[in-house]
Amino acid sequence: MTTEPLTLTRPSTEELYKFLGTKLNRNLAMYFQSCQRCGACAENCHYYKATGDPKMIPAYKAELVRRLYKRQQGSFLNILPWFGSRDGELSDDELQLLVDSVFGRCTMCRRCTINCPMGIDIAMIMRACRGMLTLAHLAPKGLQATVDKHLQTGNNMGVSSQEFVETVKWMEEELQKDVGDPNCTIPIDKPGAKNLWVLNPREVMFFPLLLKAQAKIFYAAGEDYTLSSRSWDVTNYALFNGDDVAARTIAGYVLSEADRLGIKKILCTECGHGMRQLKQMAPIWLKRNDFQVRAFVEVVADYIRRERIKLDPKVNQERVTYHDPCNQGRSAGYIEEPRYVLRHSVMDYVDLLPSGRDNWCCGGGGGALTMSEFRSRRLDAAKVKADQLKASGAKIVATSCHNCIDQLNEINRHYNLGMKVVNTCELTADALVLARPKDDHDGEGYLKDPSIWNWDMAQIIAIRERVGDLTEDHRRIIEYVRNYYDTHKDWPLPARIGKDLDVKRSGLFNRSPEVLFKVAGLPNPGDHITWDVRGLKDCGEK
């Protein structure tokens, strides 16, 4: 790496240490103290596995940051020279080594974390240090430029609002031709829609057909959604440069648009980190959790389960495998959904080995694709992924993350894999059968006509909602809820049900009042339910 002359004045060492101090929390302190440097992480890092270079071992990278903290914190252990801190300024060399390590040798994929015997979250450590280096104006230029562009223009590629609307209109025409329905639209700025659909600028700039593919699925499912012409970018690269202020601002763009349009449900495109930062980080950055974030695969899996769309897998005959994006799979827990979608969309699906939570990172995570200075290292480390893909024998690799797609395309070229890299939405859109099934329930699973409810129907709905066979307890609660509704013409609060029937912790009906109401055949409460906490259970503070 070449050191270029700095154009901005770097903050003093004290200021940098002060910043580190603000990032220190109970988790980090415990991580630093409990790392045994046993090296179990080494085998779980694709950088180390591909190169065998000990500088790539996650524990070493964490140790570099730990040393910073030892100096910053100080302690009475400093009286023993070998434990303690060395005083003095952070030199250029030290800072460059840190840049090289925390930006250039880690994609924050957290595969080491789930396999660490001590449960150390390396990504949290890396992010603290990345934040410090960003403060010192040392973050890789490509990454910083992406964040700056997002702050300046509202999306990370600087697409103007007019350009965006034109692209969407163009795709709307294409979609109308495709589905043969001149009335089908891709709504923009439609207030009061149920879902706000947010995009990755990569789709708008380079792959507008992906917009069409997704819109086609929404059309088939009869989804009520809208795009925003102002803030439609789900990405947030400040998650990777560790700048919390920027991260908060960027996450706020999307949420303020949702507020403007009066929408509580955000529907993310297939963008791994964008979905995760909105779902898991934004509630903390912005101190609010009155919104619900859903990943695209989650939504499509839901459509299939509720028979809102019909798929014909025979369209996709070739063998398909799925690459788990780290942010969506390992970190946000969407393991089953994409597989469910693919099994319904293609004839021949195989898992990679290892897959699911243990799947290897594509090598482009953590903003690595924006850091051109580390390109050759990134591609070397991707050998692990390339071998894994080769071993699967698949012709097509699907994934649900735009960042992964770019990296997988590069791997494909670099290692001559001869595979096709696609988004899962493309395969699903191709397999769509557009005649919508006739159904007795509305889009969300409530009966259109509650008066036709009977116990047989309750059992059918229960299976569709994944409750399973109805037991005595289920029936008792259903009877209670129906009686309550008949008397009060209102939906009972879950707390009240629990209190009256003493079933508080039973876990029946998947702990969801909505599911209960659906099975009990109550009408759709729509906006009456303000205490709907479904989907937010992951957002509470640790």
Add this chain to the structure above:
Amino acid sequence: MADAWSKLIYMTLPYITLAILVLGIVYRVKRWKKLPRAKSIIFPTKPNRTGTVKAVAKDILLFTKTYKSSRALWVMAFLLHIGLLLVIMGHIRTVTEISWLWGLFNLSKDGIDDASMILGSIAGTLMLAGIILLLVRRLTPTWRFLSIFEDYYVLLILLGIVFTGLGMRWFSEIEVNEIHDYSRGVLTLSPSADITNAWFLWHFTLAQTLIIYFPFSKLVHVFSKPVTEAWTTR
């Protein structure tokens, strides 16, 4: 001089050690509690707490995560820890005789001594093997690059403790009663310095060095591991 030295080790040091251990842990926990809680979600949590507890307990008992990552490391770590567990259990005898327990196994006083001679030696040897393997592993180029002084220091002290402990069993005449009497003396605040066994002197000194170091070292993973694991285990 030698006499004064052993008096210091036997009569004063145990109390200093204990004070540092307790105060050290209190100090560390207090400092830790001053820090803010982490707000970010590490991983989506399991829907039920029992699932997490089970997974963490399994990992603590069997080192499943280490096994998954590296078999060689698992063998070494498991030897060390299982040996350590047995040794710690054996050391209960230096403070108190658990006669009801021996009764369960139909062991007489001599029987216990024989059993402890064999079991203790096995436990010590397991631990010794684990420590030596881990030390050798640390000295290979990759892991030497990763290791810091603390890593060697802990292993070396442990090696010294186990070596002197085994030496005391194998190469010297020392009755468990002597140690029993001494530890009773320490507990009743009337310590004596009667034991003249050099192996024991070294064993005892090194062990206290480790205990003093405990609250400030990576050895606190005894306490922190269940917590950090619960954060990340799904």
